[in-house]
Amino acid sequence: xxxxxxxxxxGPSAAAGTGSAHHVVIVGGGFGGxxxxxxxxxxxxxxxxxxTLIDRSNHTxxxxxxxxxxxxxxDDTTIAVPIRSVLAKSPAARTLMETVTGIDRAAGTVLxxxxxxxxxxxxxxxxxxxxxxxxxxxxxxRAPALKSAADALALRDRLLRAFERxxxxxxxxxxxxxxxxxxxxxxxxxxxxAGAIAExxxxxxxxxFRTIDPSGSRIVLCDAGHKVLASFPDRLSAYAARRLAAxxxxxxxxxxxxxxxxxxxxxxxxxxxxxxxxxxxxWAAGTxxxxxxxxxxxxxxxxxxxxxxxxxxxxxxxxxxxIGDASAMPGRDGKPLPGLGAVAKQQGxxxxxxxxxxxxxxxxxxxxxxxxxxxxAMIGGSSAVADFGWIRLTGTPAWLVWSAVHLMLLVSTRNxxxxxxxxxxxxxxxxxxxxxxxGQPGPDR
Amino acid sequence: xxxxxxxxxxGPSAAAGTGSAHHVVIVGGGFGGxxxxxxxxxxxxxxxxxxTLIDRSNHTxxxxxxxxxxxxxxDDTTIAVPIRSVLAKSPAARTLMETVTGIDRAAGTVLxxxxxxxxxxxxxxxxxxxxxxxxxxxxxxRAPALKSAADALALRDRLLRAFERxxxxxxxxxxxxxxxxxxxxxxxxxxxxAGAIAExxxxxxxxxFRTIDPSGSRIVLCDAGHKVLASFPDRLSAYAARRLAAxxxxxxxxxxxxxxxxxxxxxxxxxxxxxxxxxxxxWAAGTxxxxxxxxxxxxxxxxxxxxxxxxxxxxxxxxxxxIGDASAMPGRDGKPLPGLGAVAKQQGxxxxxxxxxxxxxxxxxxxxxxxxxxxxAMIGGSSAVADFGWIRLTGTPAWLVWSAVHLMLLVSTRNxxxxxxxxxxxxxxxxxxxxxxxGQPGPDR
Numbered sequence: 001x002x003x004x005x006x007x008x009x010x011g012p013s014a015a016a017g018t019g020s021a022h023h024v025v026i027v028g029g030g031f032g033g034x035x036x037x038x039x040x041x042x043x044x045x046x047x048x049x050x051x052t053l054i055d056r057s058n059h060t061x062x063x064x065x066x067x068x069x070x071x072x073x074x075d076d077t078t079i080a081v082p083i084r085s086v087l088a089k090s091p092a093a094r095t096l097m098e099t100v101t102g103i104d105r106a107a108g109t110v111l112x113x114x115x116x117x118x119x120x121x122x123x124x125x126x127x128x129x130x131x132x133x134x135x136x137x138x139x140x141x142r143a144p145a146l147k148s149a150a151d152a153l154a155l156r157d158r159l160l161r162a163f164e165r166x167x168x169x170x171x172x173x174x175x176x177x178x179x180x181x182x183x184x185x186x187x188x189x190x191x192x193x194a195g196a197i198a199e200x201x202x203x204x205x206x207x208x209f210r211t212i213d214p215s216g217s218r219i220v221l222c223d224a225g226h227k228v229l230a231s232f233p234d235r236l237s238a239y240a241a242r243r244l245a246a247x248x249x250x251x252x253x254x255x256x257x258x259x260x261x262x263x264x265x266x267x268x269x270x271x272x273x274x275x276x277x278x279x280x281x282x283w284a285a286g287t288x289x290x291x292x293x294x295x296x297x298x299x300x301x302x303x304x305x306x307x308x309x310x311x312x313x314x315x316x317x318x319x320x321x322x323i324g325d326a327s328a329m330p331g332r333d334g335k336p337l338p339g340l341g342a343v344a345k346q347q348g349x350x351x352x353x354x355x356x357x358x359x360x361x362x363x364x365x366x367x368x369x370x371x372x373x374x375x376x377a378m379i380g381g382s383s384a385v386a387d388f389g390w391i392r393l394t395g396t397p398a399w400l401v402w403s404a405v406h407l408m409l410l411v412s413t414r415n416x417x418x419x420x421x422x423x424x425x426x427x428x429x430x431x432x433x434x435x436x437x438x439g440q441p442g443p444d445r
Numbered sequence: 446x447x448x449x450x451x452x453x454x455x456g457p458s459a460a461a462g463t464g465s466a467h468h469v470v471i472v473g474g475g476f477g478g479x480x481x482x483x484x485x486x487x488x489x490x491x492x493x494x495x496x497t498l499i500d501r502s503n504h505t506x507x508x509x510x511x512x513x514x515x516x517x518x519x520d521d522t523t524i525a526v527p528i529r530s531v532l533a534k535s536p537a538a539r540t541l542m543e544t545v546t547g548i549d550r551a552a553g554t555v556l557x558x559x560x561x562x563x564x565x566x567x568x569x570x571x572x573x574x575x576x577x578x579x580x581x582x583x584x585x586x587r588a589p590a591l592k593s594a595a596d597a598l599a600l601r602d603r604l605l606r607a608f609e610r611x612x613x614x615x616x617x618x619x620x621x622x623x624x625x626x627x628x629x630x631x632x633x634x635x636x637x638x639a640g641a642i643a644e645x646x647x648x649x650x651x652x653x654f655r656t657i658d659p660s661g662s663r664i665v666l667c668d669a670g671h672k673v674l675a676s677f678p679d680r681l682s683a684y685a686a687r688r689l690a691a692x693x694x695x696x697x698x699x700x701x702x703x704x705x706x707x708x709x710x711x712x713x714x715x716x717x718x719x720x721x722x723x724x725x726x727x728w729a730a731g732t733x734x735x736x737x738x739x740x741x742x743x744x745x746x747x748x749x750x751x752x753x754x755x756x757x758x759x760x761x762x763x764x765x766x767x768i769g770d771a772s773a774m775p776g777r778d779g780k781p782l783p784g785l786g787a788v789a790k791q792q793g794x795x796x797x798x799x800x801x802x803x804x805x806x807x808x809x810x811x812x813x814x815x816x817x818x819x820x821x822a823m824i825g826g827s828s829a830v831a832d833f834g835w836i837r838l839t840g841t842p843a844w845l846v847w848s849a850v851h852l853m854l855l856v857s858t859r860n861x862x863x864x865x866x867x868x869x870x871x872x873x874x875x876x877x878x879x880x881x882x883x884g885q886p887g888p889d890r
Contacts, residue, residue: 058609058882075520077879084653085880094655097609097882115613149883164503164542168560208529210539414870414878421866425859433859434522435530437503437542438594 021092022049022359025110025120027100029055029083030063032126032324032344034411037087039352044092048359051093052118054110058082058097061149062410064341065419067189069152071196072160072204072434073426076149078418081411100127103295105317122319122355125295125306126348129287129325129339132303134257142260143184145283146193155282157439159197162280163205164437166212173277179217180278182265184257185285186223187230188377191240193284194221195380198247204432219249220276222267223285224256229377229385231338236385239394243379257285287339289326296320301328305336310367312351323347329368337370341409346370376402382427466537467494467804470555470565472545474500474528475508477571477769477789479856482532484797489537493804496538497563499555503527503542506594507855509786510864512634514597516641517605517649517877521594523863526856545572548740550762567764567800570740570751571793574732574770574784577748579702587705588629590728591638600727602884604642607725608650609882611657618722624662625723627710629702630730631668632675633822636685638729639666640825643692649877664694665721667712668730669701674822674830676783681830684839688824702730732784734771741765746773755812757796768792774813782815786854791815821847827872 024040026033033053043049059080068074087093099113109117131145146152159181166178181201183194201217208214221228221244227237228244228251244251258268264277286303293300296314300306305328306314312327314320324344331337350368357363374388376398384398393401403423410416426432469485471478478498488494504525513519532538544558554562576590591597604626611623626646628639646662653659666673666689672682673689673696689696703713709722731748738745741759745751750773751759757772759765769789776782795813802811819833821843829843838846848868855861871877 058605058880075522076883077520077881080881082653082880084650085876088652091655095653096613098613149881153883160503168541168543205529207533208527208540210536412878414874414876417870418863418866418878421862425862429859431530431859433857433863435503435527436522436525436594438521438598 021047022121023119024049024051024122024124024355025118026051026053026124026126027055027110028126028128028324028326029053029057029060029095030126030128030324030344031341032128032348033124034060034083034086035345035348036124036126036323036352037093037348039349040093040356041090043356043359044090046360047092048356049092049122051087051090052096052120053083053087053093054096054098054100054112054118055083056097056099057148058084058095059149060086060411062415063147064406064409066146066149066152067193067196069149069434070146070155070159070193071200072156072432072436073196074419074422075434076152078415078422079410080149081415086411100295105296105320120319123321124348124351124355125292125320125322125326126324126344127290127292127326128344130290131283132286132288133283134286136260139257139260139283142262143257143265143281143283146189153438156434157437158280159200160435160437163201163209163212163214165279167209168211175212176218177263177277178279179212179214180220180276180280181217182220182222182276182278182281184222184265184281184283186221186225186228186251186253187284188375190221190223190284191228191244192378192380193282194219194249195244195247195378198249199380200432202248203430204435220252220278221249222252222255222257224254226253228253231375232377232385232387233392236387236392236394240377240379240385243381243383247379247381287325292322292326296322311354311365312347312368321351323351331370331372340375342373343370376405378402466492468564468566469494469496469569469800470563470567471496471498471569471571472500472555473571473573473769473771474498474502474505474540475571475573475769475789476786477573477793478569479505479528479531480790480793481569481571481768481797482538482793484794485538485801486535488801488804489535491805492537493801494537494567496532496535497541497565498528498532498538499541499543499545499557499563500528501542501544502593503529503540504594505531505856507860508592509851509854511591511594511597512638512641514594514879515591515600515604515638516645517601517879517881518641518871519864519867520879521597523860523867524855525594526860531856545740550741550765565764568766569793569796569800570737570765570767570771571769571789572735572737572771573789574734576728577731577733578728579731581705584702584705584728587707588627588702588710588726588728591634598883601879602882603725604645605880605882608646608654608657608659610724612654613656620657621663622708622722623724624657624659625665625721625725626662627665627667627721627723627726629667629710629726629728631666631670631673631696631698632729633820635666635668635729636673636689637823637825638727639664639694640689640692640823643694644825645877647693648875649880665697665723666694667697667700667702669699671698673698676820677822677830677832678837681832681837681839685822685824685830688826688828692824692826732770737767737771741767756799756810757792757813766796768796776815776817785820787818788815821850823847 062079065079084095102111133139166175169175201214205214255267255269259266267274289304306322308327312321325339376386378384383395384402386393386398507524510524529540547556578584614620646659650659700712700714704711712719734749751767753772757766770784821831823829828840829847831838831843
């Protein structure tokens with residue numbers, strides 16, 4: 001369609017009305033991209049630059065709470081904020097809901113699916129990570145992961161529908177299969193998801209059915225490694241393992257997935273393969289970077305991450321930055337920085353500040369330094385673990401800290417209020433309000 | 446699959462454990478069906494009957510607020526309640542998430558898609574209504590209507606995506622087409638939907654875009670009749686028409702749809718046909734009954750409604766009741782009762798009470814009498830109309846009454862609290878929190 005016309009509307013001179021200003025293009029509206037954009041607000045007000053933020057969805061999503069959407073505790077809209085509304089007050093910032101298909105470094109443009117290339121003066125790539133099924137892309141359908149709002153709603157539908165199907169199922173073996181839930185990967189996401197499924201089955205749904213007893217559901221959490229929450233200190237990992245067992249979750253460590261089929265999962269353990277018949281299998285294992293290395297024509301690491309200089313720029317290209325999960329940077333201890341929202345957020349703020357300083361004429365070498373505030377993981381049943389380095393918490397204190405920190409990190413005040421109320425309500429009543437099946441049944445039903 | 450096994454699990458002797466008790470089967474978990482079920486609670490406690498409620502979705506939906514989900518003001522889960530949770534405390538009540546395919550009156554069974562027939566002693570059909578596209582079923586895709594949670598989310602996606610597409614569109618004519626919204630049918634649903642779209646475009650989104658100005662969106666509300674809110678007194682209809690015009694809505698009365706195509710709608714008016722180029726066309730016109738007359742092998746009226754006796758039973762079949770939108774019954778003035786939730790609710794309560802009385806041995810002729818509490822319609826911009834017969838309200842007083850009544854009618858306390866907070870929040874900030882595009886783009890994008 002009319003490429004030249006689009007160029008007129010979408011090109012540098014359009015809309016924001018400051019056509020001559022330095023044009024910063026950000027790809028990705030997650031923790032990294034959005035914080036970079038926010039850090040450029042003052043530079044935009046000064047007229048030093050204008051901004052285009054490109055994301056294929058219209059909202060920024062608070063992924064740490066996505067598992068609560070998948071398990072019917074929260075609505076998707078309470079953990080999402082329209083990107084446009086975040087940037088609404090900066091007239092020099094423009095949001096483009098588009099899918100990026102590549103980068104033309106020679107021309108200095110970002111290629112998008114639905115229009116002409118978008119030229120940039122400075123480019124920030126904050127495209128995050130995607131799940132990887134360890135070289136078995138066809139597993140993705142059988143063991144879906146949790147990355148977008150649509151993923152969470154599909155997972156919720158699947159979870160709730162499993163109980164409905166079991167209620168109508170006459171064959172006890174098939175009923176048991178429908179009530180077996182396997183979560184693959186025992187990092188924070190896997191632990192949180194398994195814990196929330198246990199709460200849903202054992203408490204919320206306990207009295208809702210007549211043929212089945214949801215509290216007898218089998219929930220299996222497996223990992224190829226030998227620890228749950230491997231990034232945490234041993235004492236907290238051991239605590240988490242005990243709490244998961246107390247929630248009725250079957251832990252299978254040292255057990256990686258060797259195959260997945262329509263009726264179950266095969267775990268490869270040292271003592272031999274073990275088959276688990278299960279209808280719902282969820283993936284919370286490895287992630288890899290999005291296609292950013294391909295776009296840039298550079299060699300990513302094993303997981304596709306792009307190595308960057310200490311100022312987050314691409315080596316040899318001081319105007320191209322890669323931040324967050326898509327980039328690889330060693331921390332102070334020499335180990336790579338973890339793929340956490342906190343790293344992406346701080347890198348976004350750092351790069352935004354760096355660009356603003358350059359535009360203001362302050363040119364000097366800067367190095368990104370990650371401030372590690374610690375890590376948190378919810379387990380379920382009002383317990384969590386928190387590791388702040390100087391203090392380590394478990395149980396209810398950790399749970400309270402987890403709740404407070406996650407409320408604080410939500411992007412809008414409205415979301416904070418709504419999530420807080422839904423949490424208090426659920427805590428008082430054990431109910432999960434979002435137990436609604438919206439989608440149509442799948443082909444197997 | 447194993448029909449005989451399913452019969453064992455799903456048949457009369459299963460689950461509820463009161464196999465010999467009178468079996469009431471309710472089809473449909475809306476206002477009618479759910480209130481009938483609630484009115485049978487005491488009879489179930491006494492052991493007089495057991496109950497199976499069949500619905501193809503797992504939740505009951507408060508349809509009067511569905512337009513607020515479609516226009517990003519509320520989450521779908523805040524106006525829905527899982528049917529199971531409503532009936533959780535009655536062990537003799539069982540919920541079946543199934544699609545009904547017919548009724549075998551000779552055998553006394555309800556036929557379902559995913560299992561063996563469900564036998565009944567008494568049957569209540571409360572299947573409601575569906576939209577009808579006046580003999581043009583293919584219009585449904587082009588001008589979708591609002592009946593389920595999935596409908597509302599699809600409509601919300603379509604609405605929000607129209608603004609995104611317009612923002613990226615270089616051709617001014619196409620941009621104008623994308624920003625033209627046509628609502629067909631000026632009854633309460635059409636008026637409420639048009640008013641909410643106007644609020645969304647003119648207020649909420651006003652500052653979010655750079656290329657387009659959403660406040661310049663064109664919103665057209667058309668109807669073949671010559672009044673908006675035709676069921677209201679003339680004075681209130683005229684008030685509503687003035688308020689709609691003040692909200693910037695273009696009213697086209699006496700203008701029925703004569704055709705719909707991929708790029709717009711053709712209105713047939715006395716002065717000749719008129720074409721409106723529009724991307725988003727929404728249907729809020731006629732409804733008809735579900736297939737209940739076919740199931741029963743009786744002749745429905747013009748809109749498929751089943752004529753019932755004064756006690757809501759099918760003539761000649763005292764154990765089969767048809768209530769709510771699926772049934773036709775004259776009111777005290779001889780005119781047919783309107784298709785309102787209030788009628789369905791009262792009929793459900795009446796029939797539940799009638800069955801309980803029969804089971805308790807009290808047999809006597811009873812007649813359903815509809816208590817008309819009046820009617821309400823929201824217009825938008827903090828104004829509404831309310832007609833209680835003895836008093837008629839407009840403007841802010843009507844709006845306050847509308848809000849209070851709708852909060853009161855919501856099915857769960859949790860939903861009341863969450864909706865109330867979202868309304869207050871929206872009223873204070875003009876924001877609509879649920880502006881999230883979840884689905885994948887359609888084939889035209």
